[in-house]
Amino acid sequence: MAEHVILFAGPMGAGKSTAIRSLSEIEVVATEAGNSDRESVDKPTTTVALDYGEITLGDDEKVRLYGIPGQRRFDFMWEILKDRAVGMVLLINNDSPDPLLQLREFLDYFADLYSRGGIVVAVTRSDIARTPKLAEYSAAIAAHTPDMIIPVFSVDARNTEQMRTTLITLILNVETRAAIIGAETLKND
Numbered sequence: 654m655a656e657h658v659i660l661f662a663g664p665m666g667a668g669k670s671t672a673i674r675s676l677s678e679i680e681v682v683a684t685e686a687g688n689s690d691r692e693s694v695d696k697p698t699t700t701v702a703l704d705y706g707e708i709t710l711g712d713d714e715k716v717r718l719y720g721i722p723g724q725r726r727f728d729f730m731w732e733i734l735k736d737r738a739v740g741m742v743l744l745i746n747n748d749s750p751d752p753l754l755q756l757r758e759f760l761d762y763f764a765d766l767y768s769r770g771g772i773v774v775a776v777t778r779s780d781i782a783r784t785p786k787l788a789e790y791s792a793a794i795a796a797h798t799p800d801m802i803i804p805v806f807s808v809d810a811r812n813t814e815q816m817r818t819t820l821i822t823l824i825l826n827v828e829t830r831a832a833i834i835g836a837e838t839l840k841n842d
């Protein structure tokens with residue numbers, strides 16, 4: 654059985670925990686604690702260590718889903734999980750104060766995941782804040798990381814079908830990358 658470890662990253666309130674709950678076929682392991690920063694994002698709880706879920710795609714592809722805390726004060730988990738993952742769903746809440754800045758900061762921090770497998774961007778809460786538009790995200794990625802080809806979706810993290818489409822796109826990218834690297838290795842042997 655093929656296995657992939659996928660990271661769900663992004664700012665506080667982007668919908669990482671929600672997305673993993675939407676996707677997982679097992680009961681999710683979550684580490685929520687009371688949110689002491691309700692001025693930033695008004696929700697009762699926040700992830701303090703990680704979320705963990707699993708989904709099987711096709712006949713035999715197990716995907717391990719790890720969500721990390723959005724808040725920097727819990728970022729010790731970022732490094733640990735970053736090193737285990739082969740790809741990242743980067744969730745950005747469109748209603749955050751500066752979503753394009755968040756996008757650039759997360760792309761910088763998790764750039765390794767692009768070379769290791771792939772990254773997709775999933776913009777949430779566009780029903781609450783209509784801008785920036787998806788084209789602005791694509792333009793920001795092209796300007797900031799011109800070497801990276803990163804699909805951008807608008808999703809609702811509560812919607813299982815939308816999250817599945819996002820995840821499958823990422824897995825296809827990861828597998829394409831693995832096939833290219835494998836072919837290059839064979840050629841150089």
Ligand SMILES: Nc1nc2c(ncn2[C@@H]2O[C@H](COP(=O)(O)OP(=O)(O)OP(=O)(O)O)[C@@H](O)[C@H]2O)c(=O)[nH]1
Pocket residue numbers: 663664665666667668669670671672696698699700701721722723724777778779780781808809810811
């Ligand atoms: N209106 C709306 N709500 C959404 C959408 N996507 C997610 N949500 C809600 O936004 C909130 C996201 O919260 P979480 O899933 O806890 O966010 P998180 O990224 O895990 O946040 P931290 O763990 O605190 O970093 C939840 O209340 C979701 O139901 C969307 O597209 N539209």
Ligand SMILES: [Mg+2]
Pocket residue numbers: 669670671699700720721722723
């Ligand atoms: Mg969370």
